[in-house]
Amino acid sequence: MSSTAKSGRQPVASKKATASKTGKTAKPGVREQNAQATRDSILRAATKVFAKHGYDGGSVEKISTAAKSYDRMIYYYFGSKEGLYIEVLEGIYRRMNEAESRLALDVAQPLEALRAVIRFVLDYYRKHPEFITLLNTENLHKGKHIAKSLRAREYSSPAIAILGEIMQNGVAQKLFRDDLQTRDVYLLIASLGYFYLSNRYTLSAFLGDNLEAPDALAHWEGFVLDTVLRTVTR
Amino acid sequence: MSSTAKSGRQPVASKKATASKTGKTAKPGVREQNAQATRDSILRAATKVFAKHGYDGGSVEKISTAAKSYDRMIYYYFGSKEGLYIEVLEGIYRRMNEAESRLALDVAQPLEALRAVIRFVLDYYRKHPEFITLLNTENLHKGKHIAKSLRAREYSSPAIAILGEIMQNGVAQKLFRDDLQTRDVYLLIASLGYFYLSNRYTLSAFLGDNLEAPDALAHWEGFVLDTVLRTVTR
C-alpha cells in the first residue's frame, strides 16, 4: 500500500524505510494468547456485523477486523461462516431467554405481571436492535440456520410458559377471558413490540419521522398496554 | 478518413486469442429487441431475487439469468444494482397501493369496512410474501434506498386516509372510541398481519410448525379481527 491511499488491511512491508524505533517490532497484536477471549470477541463482532449487514452482507473480513483478529480464527473456532452465524443466533436467543428469566414476576397478580411482561418485551426489543435484524435475516433464509441448531429449541418454551401461568391466574381470578390461547397473546405482544421497531425506517417514509422519539415510544407503549389488556381482560 | 480502418464491418477479430473469463455463452440467438418487455422482465426477476436473497444476496447475475437477459441490460435500464433495487421497492409499494384502492369500501358502514380492511391487509401480506421480505431487507439497510426514491413517498398517505375515514364514521356513529389515532390502528393491523408471517420461520422453531396451515391462518385472522375490533369499538 501506498503511504496515503486508504486500504483495508495493512500487510507487511510498506514503511520499511522509516527507521523503526522498536528493534524487535513486537507490534502485531500482542499475540492475544487467550482462546476464550478471542472466541468471544469474534462472536461479539459477528453479532454486530451480521445484525448490521445481514448474512450475505456480513463478510468474514468485516468480522475478523471488528474483532481485531484474523479470518483464520473464525474457521479455527467456528468452522465456517455459517457455523459462526448459527452461534450468533443461539446467542441472541439465549440472552433473550436469560433476561426473561431474570424477570421477577408475581403471577398471582396477573394484571401487574402481564403489564410487566409487555414492558419487558418492548424494552428488550428497543435495547437489542440486533435481535430484530438477526431474526429478520434468519427469516429471510426461511429459518434454515436455526433449524440446524439443537440448542436454539431449548430457549423457546420458557417465554410462553411464564405467560401461560399469568393467563391461568388471570382466568382463575376472573380477570381474564378464558377463551384465549396463550400463544395468541404471546404473538399479540410480540407483534406490537416487534413490528413497530423492525419496520421503523420504511414506516418513517410513510408516516413521518418520529417513531423513535422518546415520546413516540412512550405513546406506543401506552397503546400496546391498553390494547393487550383490552384484549385479554373480560 | 483513415485509409486502413474505415470499413466498419470488420468481424471483431482482435482479442479472440485471449482466454475468455466469462462463461454464459450461447443463447437462442434471436435478438429480442423489445425494450419494455426486457425492462419488465428484469424488474420482475429482480423483485423475486431480491425478495428471496436480500440485497446483498441477490446478485446481478441471478437476476439477469432469471430474466433471460444479460447483466449488461440491468445497467442499461437501471444504471446500477441499487437503481434496480429502488425500482423494485417502488413497484411493491405501488402495487400494494393499487390493490388497496381497488377495495370497494362503504365507509358509511364502519364495522364492515374495518373488517374488510383487516382482511385485505392479512390477505395481501399472505399473497405477496415478497412485500414482506423486501421491506425487511430495506429496514435492514435503514431505509436508505427508499429514501432516495421520490416516487415511493406518494404511495404512503392513501392507506392511512381510508382508515381515517372509516374511523371518523365509526366515531360519528358512536360505534368506535373517539380517543384513538388512526395511525395507531393502522399500526395495530399491520403489526398483527405482518409479524405473524414475517417471522413464521423462527416462530416455527419456537411454537411448532403449523403457522402456515390454512386453519392456523384462519384462526389467526379470527384473532386479529377480534382484537382490532375490541380495541376500536366502545
Next chain:
Amino acid sequence: MSSTAKSGRQPVASKKATASKTGKTAKPGVREQNAQATRDSILRAATKVFAKHGYDGGSVEKISTAAKSYDRMIYYYFGSKEGLYIEVLEGIYRRMNEAESRLALDVAQPLEALRAVIRFVLDYYRKHPEFITLLNTENLHKGKHIAKSLRAREYSSPAIAILGEIMQNGVAQKLFRDDLQTRDVYLLIASLGYFYLSNRYTLSAFLGDNLEAPDALAHWEGFVLDTVLRTVTR
C-alpha cells in the same frame, strides 16, 4: 433508472407517469439529420476525450456522449474505435501543419524568422495541450496507429523545410553556424517547448508549482529563445 440515482444514459421509460406536455415526445435529439455535422462533432469529442484519458481510458461511450450522439455513429463513420483514433491523430497533425503554414515568415531575415518559429512552437503547444497528450499516447503505443495512416506522413516535411530555409539564409548571411543539421535545431526547439509542458505535473511535484504561471511561462520562453539562438548563431 430511479428518479434520483445517477446514471450514464437515460433510456426509455422512467418518468412515464408524469403527464407529458408534448403529446408526440419529439425530444430525442431533434434527429441531427446532418451527416457532416455529426461526423465533425464526434471527431471533436474524440479529440478531447482521447487527449484527456488516453486511448484505453477514452471509451466509446464517453465520446458519443460528449458528441451528443450514439455509439453506433462512431462505427458508422469511423469503423472502429481505432479508426476514429487514427483520424484524431491525423487531425492534430493537419491542424498543426496548417497553423505553421499560416506563419508569414521572412526567411531573408533569419534571426527574426527563427525567433518567430520558436515563439510559434511554444505558443502552439501551450494553446493545444491535446496535441501533447495525444502524441504522448501515441508514443506509448509505439506509434502503431500513426503508422497505419498514409496521410499523417504528408504533414511532416513542411515544418522542417521552413526551418531549413531559415538556416540556409542564416548561414549564407554568416549569422548562423554552418555545422548544424536542421533536424537537430528542430528537435532542440521542440524538446524545449514540449517537455516543459508535457511534464509540468510531475515537474511540479519536483520543483514547485509555478510552471504554468504567466511569468514562469514568459521566463521559460526567454530562456528558450536565448538558448536556441546561442546554439545556432556563430
Next chain:
Amino acid sequence: MSSTAKSGRQPVASKKATASKTGKTAKPGVREQNAQATRDSILRAATKVFAKHGYDGGSVEKISTAAKSYDRMIYYYFGSKEGLYIEVLEGIYRRMNEAESRLALDVAQPLEALRAVIRFVLDYYRKHPEFITLLNTENLHKGKHIAKSLRAREYSSPAIAILGEIMQNGVAQKLFRDDLQTRDVYLLIASLGYFYLSNRYTLSAFLGDNLEAPDALAHWEGFVLDTVLRTVTR
C-alpha cells in the same frame, strides 16, 4: 458452539454446481508463501505492464499473470490498482535518485562534472524507457497519483542540488555564466534527453527511422553536450 457446523474441515461443497465464471485454473500448486518475493514480483511486473500499456491499459490481470501470482494478491499487498500504481511511481523515482547519487562527481571540476551529468541523464533515460512512459502516463493524469504519495516528494531535491553545486563552482571559476538558474539548466538537459526518446515513434514518422540507431544516439548526445555547454559557459 453449534452442534452441526463446527468441524472446520468440511470440503467446501456449497456452490459447486454454479457455472464458474472465471477461468485461470490450475497453477503448479505449490503455495509459494514468500511475502517479500511475491510483493516484489508484483511490483516489478506492474512497472513493466504500466510502462507498456499505461494506467488504464495495464490491467490487474496482466500484472498478476506476469508476476505469476493472483489478482487477489495485488489487493492484499497494495490495496488497489491505484495503490500499486503509486508504488510503481515511487519506485522509478527512487531508483533514478539512487542511481544519480551513485554518480561520483568532482564538483571542483565543473566542466567535467556537467558533462558527466548530461551523459548520465541521457544514459539513464535510454536504459530505463519505463521511466519515460510512466512519467508520461502520470502527466496524462495530471499528476494526481504522484500527488497522493508522500514519499515521492523526497526524491526531488537531490537532482537539482548536485547541479546547483556544479553551477556554483563553474561560476566561481569564471567558467560559467552567472545569470542562469539551476532549474533552467536542469530543464534544458532533461528536455533534450527526454523528448528525443519519449517521442521517438512519432518523430520517426516525421523524420525517418534512425533515431534509435547507435550512431544517431551518439550524434544526439554530442549535440546535447555541445548545446548545454554553449548555453552554460561564458
Next chain:
DNA sequence: CATGAATGAGCTTTCATTCAT
C-alpha cells in the same frame, strides 16, 4: 441515416476458504 436495444467478453474488486509456518 438515425436511433436504441442487445451482446458477450472484459474490467476492478471482494468473497469465503485453505495452506504454511
Next chain:
DNA sequence: CATGAATGAAAGCTCATTCAT
C-alpha cells in the same frame, strides 16, 4: 495457537461492438 500468505471463484460494473428497426 496464532499469524499471515495464498487461492480460485464470484461479485458489480464497463467495454467495444453488432443487430434490428
